[in-house]
Amino acid sequence: MVKIKVAIIGTGNIGTDLCERLLADHRFDVVALIGRRADSEGLMRFKGRVDHLLHDGAKSLASIVGNLDGVFDATSAFDHQEHWTICKENSVWMIDLTPSKIGDPMVPSLIEKSEVFNIKSQKVANYSMVTCGGQSSAALIYSFSKHSKNIQEIEISSSIASLSAGPATRRNIDQYISSTEDLGTRISGSEKVKAILVVNPSTPPVMMRTTVQMKVDEANLPLVVNELNSLVEIIQKYVPGYEVTIEPLLSPEMILSATVRVIGSGYYLPNYAGNLDIINAAAVETASLHFEKMRK
Amino acid sequence: MLLQLKQLVCTLKKCENRKMVQLYDVTLRDGNHALRHSLSPNFVAEYCQLAENSDVWAVEVGHGNGLGASSLLVGKSRHSDFELLSQARQSLNKVLLGVHAIPGFATLKRDLIPAVNLGVDLFRIATHVTEADTAEKHIEYLASQNIMVHGVLMMSHMIEVGKLVDQVSLMKKYGASAVILMDSAGYFLPPDVAERVDRIKQSLDIEVGFHAHNNFGSAIANASTAIGLGATIVDGASMGLGAGAGNAQLENIVATLVRTTNSEADLSKFLRMSEIVENQYPDKLPRPNSSSVQSGMSGVFSGYAPQVKNISAELGIDISLLWDEIGKRKLVPGQESMIREIAQDLMNL
Secondary structure, three states, rough: OOOOEEEOOOOHHHHHHHHHHHOOOOOEEEEEEEEOOOOEEEHOOOOOOOEEEEEEEEHHHHHHHHHEEEEOOOEEEEEHHHHHHHHHHHOEEEEOOOOOOOOOEEOOOOOOOOOOOOOOOOOOEEEOOOOOOHHHHHHHHHHHHHHHEEEEEEEEEEEEEEEHOHHHHHOOOOOOHHHHHHHHHHHHOOOOOEEEEEOOOOOOOOEEEEEEEEEEEEEEEEHHHHHHHHHHHHHHHHHEEEEEEEEEOOOOOOOEEEEEEEEOOOOOOOOOOOOHHHHHHHHHHHHHHHHHHHHH | OOHHHHHHHHHHHHHHOOOOOOOEEOOOOOOHHHHOOOOOOOHHHHHHHHOOOOOOOEEEEEOOOOOOOOOOOOOOOOOOHHHHHHHHHHOOOEEEEEEEEEOEEEEEHHHHHHHHHHOEEEEEEEEEEHHHHHHHHHHHHHHEEEEEEEEEEOOOOOHHHHHHHHHHHHHHHOOOOOEEOOOOOOOHHHHHHHHHHHHHHHHHOOEEEEEOOOOOOOOHHHHHHHHOOOEEEEEEEHHHHOOOOOOOOHHHHHHHHHHOOOOOOOOOHHHHHHHHHHHOOOOOOOOHHHHHHHHEEEEOOOHHHHHHHHHHHHHHHHHHHHHHHHOOOOOOOOOOOOHHHHHHHHHOO
């Protein structure tokens, strides 16, 4: 079997979890892990397990890009631009885990159902994983909007454990909100989308939860429930800890709502970090789907 | 007890030599919780005209959870923040116009910058007490534009005192010129307030404010204690109009200041403000009741009261049990959707 040759750039929480995840996945060959400091904890962890542990950011990427099928970028929106230029020139696809908004938003569970999400037919591609709130709410937004009429407004509220909210999320909370809202619009077609993020510090840490509420004129609740169940089955194949905790309800005020919980798989990050898990799981799923399509 | 009271009076008297206490009126913001966010522009205008002629330092206006928080999750505003703020702006001149804004609900682009353009004078950027760094960008931006910006630490009982100082220090570093401690759950008693305000004043050079809730009937005592220990901004609401058991009654704060310090605030103006609130909303006035005592004991955000009440009634769950379990799970403001899940769990026990 031909393995998918990839590099990961970025050795923070996301990059480290991704590297563990890909090393455990027989479909992938992790050729390189690229950081910024030779002695960084993130790089040292993989000594002897990843062939090339490099520490010169974009320069390292340029030196090795010829040996790769694809690259996962877990750095920053700012650095992603340069990394993408390098990959594009070398016909290497990218999975963008930064909030750069350069890549095409991708929710792998919706590829089969929604025409909004497509795996590209050319080799060069850049897929954005958007946000954890976006990934976790997508199935709810899709099933609600497909089986209702005249959406008045949509709300996506997520709560995550304080320990799982890294400095980048904290500094860029506004960016998180606008990216999540844009994805909601893309899926539902409605411009009236509001995202809310709450960071909860309690111990033991809370599991990530996302609630979607959608005010509509008409809705077919049984069809919503069926649609959601079928999507949850698809998602659970790559995010085993994805679960509906409050089944879809339709209130007398015509508000559809449901809540999901995401328990992480615990590759590197603890299982309360479902928010990071769902992003990384979506990244790996997207990469394998893209690779498969290229082979055919 | 008597000794403590004597000490309190002494400390209050010391205020005479300090900076005047600034009265921050949250009636038209926290009060919007009690009104289920139904505040009307007409009442804002009427209230602000009275406030403008009083010794209030600033009036805060908007949705109960602050700018941009109108939502299905925490409650929709009948009139948008901007309708209310425009009305207030027309009526306030000498008195400052303030807003409360929580990153995660409000964003710079959608909410804060438009509010700057509308002429809001004072921004309070609020986070849960452990999460000050989610406000870094917002505070920094406003400070860089030379706009008056204060930090707010909500649910301030949910952290040990040493760590509280660290969070205050972060907000100061970002550019907040004052930090307000909110007792959002109404959990504090005077000694809790004294310890916290005192430690911050001893550790950092920053102006401190205090925002009380009246779950245990100690809102006025808490506010007075904060002032006694060096807080220079004190929040109050006419008739205590606010979430849960309500806030410290502004007119009682003023009465206390007049009795115990050389404050020259004109109490009659405040009584007029409290009268129009009382006349306009006779059936909405908050007071400590069995539910709010329980929520205070459980240390739960006062703004949850309506939803806890509704869900406990809908599912037939004892409201005390529900408050208690929410407290144990340490929910923070904005997790309203968890109330139903917790209630379901209780039913399955």
